[in-house]
Each structure stands twice: as structure tokens, then as C-alpha cells.
Amino acid sequence: MPQELTAEQAAARLNPQDTLGMPLGPGQPPAFLRALGVREDWTDLRVYGALLAVGTELFSRRGVGYLSGFYGPLERALRDSGVDIEFTPADFRRFGPLLAAQSPRVMTTVATPPDADGWCSLSLHAGGTIGELHRAGADPDRLLVVEVSEAYPRTFGLGEEHRHALHVDEIDVLVRSTEAPLALPGGEAPPTDVDKAIARHSVDYIPSGATLQTGIGSIPNQIATVLAEGDGGDYGLHSEMFTDGCMKLHRAGKVTNAGKGQYDGVSVTTFAFGSSELYEWLDGNSDVVFLPVEIVNAPEVIAANHQMVTINGALAIDVHGQVVADTISGGQFSGIGGAEDFVAGAGLELTDRSLICLPSTFEKDGVLRSRIVPWFDAGAVITTPRHHVDVIVTEHGAAELEGRTVRERGEALAAIAHPQFRDDLLAAAERASKGRSPVT
Numbered sequence: 001m002p003q004e005l006t007a008e009q010a011a012a013r014l015n016p017q018d019t020l021g022m023p024l025g026p027g028q029p030p031a032f033l034r035a036l037g038v039r040e041d042w043t044d045l046r047v048y049g050a051l052l053a054v055g056t057e058l059f060s061r062r063g064v065g066y067l068s069g070f071y072g073p074l075e076r077a078l079r080d081s082g083v084d085i086e087f088t089p090a091d092f093r094r095f096g097p098l099l100a101a102q103s104p105r106v107m108t109t110v111a112t113p114p115d116a117d118g119w120c121s122l123s124l125h126a127g128g129t130i131g132e133l134h135r136a137g138a139d140p141d142r143l144l145v146v147e148v149s150e151a152y153p154r155t156f157g158l159g160e161e162h163r164h165a166l167h168v169d170e171i172d173v174l175v176r177s178t179e180a181p182l183a184l185p186g187g188e189a190p191p192t193d194v195d196k197a198i199a200r201h202s203v204d205y206i207p208s209g210a211t212l213q214t215g216i217g218s219i220p221n222q223i224a225t226v227l228a229e230g231d232g233g234d235y236g237l238h239s240e241m242f243t244d245g246c247m248k249l250h251r252a253g254k255v256t257n258a259g260k261g262q263y264d265g266v267s268v269t270t271f272a273f274g275s276s277e278l279y280e281w282l283d284g285n286s287d288v289v290f291l292p293v294e295i296v297n298a299p300e301v302i303a304a305n306h307q308m309v310t311i312n313g314a315l316a317i318d319v320h321g322q323v324v325a326d327t328i329s330g331g332q333f334s335g336i337g338g339a340e341d342f343v344a345g346a347g348l349e350l351t352d353r354s355l356i357c358l359p360s361t362f363e364k365d366g367v368l369r370s371r372i373v374p375w376f377d378a379g380a381v382i383t384t385p386r387h388h389v390d391v392i393v394t395e396h397g398a399a400e401l402e403g404r405t406v407r408e409r410g411e412a413l414a415a416i417a418h419p420q421f422r423d424d425l426l427a428a429a430e431r432a433s434k435g436r437s438p439v440t
Contacts, residue, residue, distance in 0.1 A: 002146070002174040007147070007177065008035045010032055013143060013145070014036070014106055016043040018046075018106060019047075019104035020105075021049070021106070021129065022107075022109065023049070024127050024271060025271065026053055026110075026123075026124035026272065027123075027124060028052070028108075029054075029175070029177075029179075030147070030177070030182075034054065034056045034058075037056035037058035042062065043063045044063055046067065046104075047059070047065065048067050049067075049069075050068050050095065051070045055074070059078050060078070065084040066083075067088050069088045069098075070334060071326075071332050071335055072334070079332070087332045087335075092128065092240065092297055095293065096129070099132050100132055103132075104132075104136075104142075106136070107132055107135075108145040110123065110147045110152060111166060113148045113176070119167055120167070120171070121153075121155055122164050122165055123153055124271055126164055126269075126271060126290040127292070130292050137166065143173065144173070146174055146175070148176055151180035153285075155272075156289055156290065157289055158291060164289070183274070183275050184273065192218070194359045194395040197395035197396075198219050198222070198358075198395050200226065201394075202355055203232075206232070207307060210235055210307040210308070211305040211307060212239065212310075213237075215243075216241060216273065216274075217313060220357075223357075224248050225245070233256070234254075235249060235255050235256070236259075236260035236264075236267070236306070237267035238263070238268045241338075242272040244274040244275050246267065250287065255267060255287075263291075266288065267289070268291060269291075270297070272290075297342070297345075299341055299348060302342060303352065308352040309346070310342040310345070310352075312339045312356050313356070314356050314358045314384075316371050317356075317372050317373070317392055318375050319374055319409060319425060320406055320438075321386040321389040321409050322386045323356060325356075325384065339383065343388050343390070353391060356389065357394075358371055360396055368418070368420065372421065372425060374410075374424055396415070396417065399413050406429070406432040406433070406435070406438070410428055410430075411429050414429060
């Protein structure tokens with residue numbers, strides 16, 4: 001049986017020089033991380049995580065280093081404040097093997113209180129930490145700290161092999177708290193005209209019966225809204241992240257998960273992030289199953305779904321079709337996550353489609369700039385290679401790139417760029433003909 005301690009007592013169990021592993025975002029234990037942030041005696045604490053979702057002083061303390069696999073607003077703020085933070089380039093599916101290679105002495109997560117049989121649901125996150133949580137709990141030389149709170153939804157895995165829970169007998173230290181998961185704003189801003197136009201072009205690629213993967217943000221939410229209000233249906237869901245848009249499709253009766261070919265009858269995800277309304281809806285809801293990321297994001301599993309349509313975002317595209325999705329001017333903005341796996345997975349079957357959606361322009365220093373460019377500047381970091389890209393969607397239409405030459409790609413992208421930038425793109429496309437460089 002675990003030792004029940006307060007968050008402060010649990011924090012005292014770490015050595016000034018130690019290693020700590022934690023899940024991504026909504027799997028992070030709030031009270032425990034805040035208690036760790038109170039300590040000031042760290043000499044070399046190395047923390048492995050991603051997409052920080054807990055406000056804590058821990059990462060601002062001298063002697064604490066944070067290795068993140070995905071930057072969110074808190075990581076960007078930490079970086080800009082000059083603390084010891086580093087980015088580890090890796091897609092979400094590699095988080096598990098990389099964490100196992102580090103084998104942190106202490107592993108931690110948040111969960112629900114144990115049920116009558118002693119099982120603590122892992123709630124909003126399966127991800128890439130499940131294996132390492134079990135290994136830490138089984139190793140007498142390591143420490144497994146689990147924070148449990150009634151405010152977290154009890155969610156489910158699939159069968160005995162993927163139970164999506166820890167048993168109390170595995171846990172070394174159990175911390176009881178009343179903390180709730182970080183909720184993203186439920187009252188989302190009204191969609192812009194650009195969002196609506198991108199959604200209209202996108203749904204043309206989503207037939208009834210399709211299996212969907214969607215990300216977070218105003219564009220995927222608007223696509224979900226259009227599908228929820230439309231005539232189509234019988235959709236399946238196989239998505240790295242379960243969002244409010246996914247819930248909206250369920251509530252509209254549009255999701256049946258029938259005949260997906262993979263995990264029929266249930267929506268599949270590896271973590272959920274959204275509003276408090278979403279978390280309440282997920283509590284006790286067996287229509288959604290949480291599986292490890294190495295299953296959910298495996299390209300061969302994605303490709304095995306019936307009529308898979310993946311929907312992801314980007315920050316910039318060049319005439320070759322290369323996609324920059326996680327950096328701005330070479331600086332880290334987010335991370336690779338599962339986007340590349342879902343783009344590549346959908347590309348393994350000709351009946352599947354991969355949509356990458358973005359507004360055609362952005363404004364910087366009062367100047368309108370194109371997100372579709374003739375070529376990238378020095379220092380650009382490519383997220384998705386050109387040979388994996390299928391369809392690019394902006395408010396001006398959709399460009400189908402798969403199987404096209406570089407010149408044809410440039411012409412198709414020029415057609416969906418803002419009119420102000422089309423001539424430069426067409427000129428670059430012409431220069432790129434016959435395998436030449438578009439760069440002047």
C-alpha cells in the first residue's frame with residue numbers, strides 16, 4: 001500500500017540532485033509540482049516533461065533544469081525569462097522510448113482516487129509515460145508519486161492490456177488534493193470569416209463515414225461545428241487529442257465509430273485537453289477510450305482506419321510544400337507532437353486524406369505578410385517534409401499537392417494564397433520547373 005503524504009511531504013522525498021519524469025499537460029500533478037516549487041535547495045534537479053499546464057515556481061529555481069518535448073505558453077515564458085529550459089525535438093510517439101532511456105528516479109502523475117478495487121484512473125492522459133510509471137512503481141530503487149483528486153474525470157482504457165489506470169499497490173507515495181485540471185476557456189471567441197471559409201473548404205474532403213483526427217484551435221473547432229450542423233454523419237474518431245470539438249460531434253449524434261476498422265464502437269485518443277464542460281462529459285463516459293500514444297499515433301494504425309481524414313495546422317508553407325508548424329523565425333513555438341504521424345499515416349492509403357489548414361496571411365509590424373512563401377529564410381526548421389503533404393487549405397481554397405511536380409505545387413499554392421502575393425509565388429514555381437531551385 002502507498003504511503004499517504006501531503007504534497008509538501010512528498011516534495012521532501014526528492015533529493016537536491018535528482019531526476020523527475022512527468023506526463024504532458026493535463027497529466028501533470030498540480031499540488032505536487034507547486035510544492036516542489038517551494039523548495040530552494042536544488043543543486044541539480046532534471047525534469048522531463050512537455051506542454052506545461054501547471055503554474056509553479058519550480059522551473060524558476062536555481063539548480064532546476066527542464067527538458068520539454070513540446071512548448072506551450074508557460075515554456076515560452078520560461079525561456080524568455082532566461083531559466084534553464086531546453087527543447088527536445090521528438091514527435092509524441094517517441095516520448096515513451098526517450099523517457100525510458102532517461103529512466104528518471106522519480107515518476108509522477110495525476111489520477112483519480114482509487115475505486116473499490118484499488119484502481120486509479122489516469123484520467124486525461126495516457127501518452128508516452130504509462131510504461132515508465134509502471135516501471136517506477138515496480139522498482140524499489142525508484143519512486144512513484146501519484147496525486148489523486150476527485151476533480152479529475154474517471155476515464156477508461158481498453159481491456160486488461162490497456163486499463164488506463166494504476167493500482168494503489170504500485171504507488172509509493174499517494175498525495176490527496178482537491179486540484180482540478182487546467183480548463184481551456186469554454187466560451188470560445190466567435191469564429192472569424194477566415195475560420196469559416198477554411199472550414200467550408202475543408203469539409204468538402206470529409207465524407208460521411210470518415211474517421212477523423214482533429215487538433216485544437218479555432219479552425220478545427222469551426223470544422224467540427226460545420227460537421228455537427230451538416231447533413232453528414234456516421235463518423236469515427238481516432239485523434240491524438242480529444243477536444244471540445246470532438247465532444248460537439250458526439251453530442252450532435254454524428255459519431256458512431258462503426259466500421260472504422262480499428263477499435264470499432266469507441267472514439268480513440270491518448271489525451272484530452274479542453275473546457276471544464278469537456279472534462280465533466282468525459283467523466284464515466286465509456287464511449288471514449290484512452291490508449292498509449294505508441295498505439296494512437298502509429299502511422300500503420302492510423303492508415304488502417306476506414307477513410308481516415310486528418311486535420312492539422314501550420315505556420316508557413318513554401319512552394320515545395322514543406323511545412324513549418326512548430327517554430328517562428330527559427331525560435332521554438334510549440335512542438336512536433338503527433339502532426340507528422342497523422343500526416344504520414346493518412347498518406348499510406350490513397351483513400352485517406354491529410355488536410356493542413358492555415359490562414360493565408362498574418363500581420364507583423366502593421367505589414368501584411370504571406371504564410372505561403374517562395375522559399376524559407378535561413379534558419380527555418382521544417383516540421384513536415386514535402387513528400388508527406390497532401391492538401392493545404394486556406395480561406396481562398398484547397399491545393400492538392402500529392403503527386404504533383406514542384407512547379408505544379410507552386411501554382412496550386414499560389415491559387416490559394418492572398419492575391420497580393422500570387423505573382424511572386426507563380427514566378428518561383430516557374431523557376432522551380434524541371435527540378436531547379438525556386439530561389440533567386
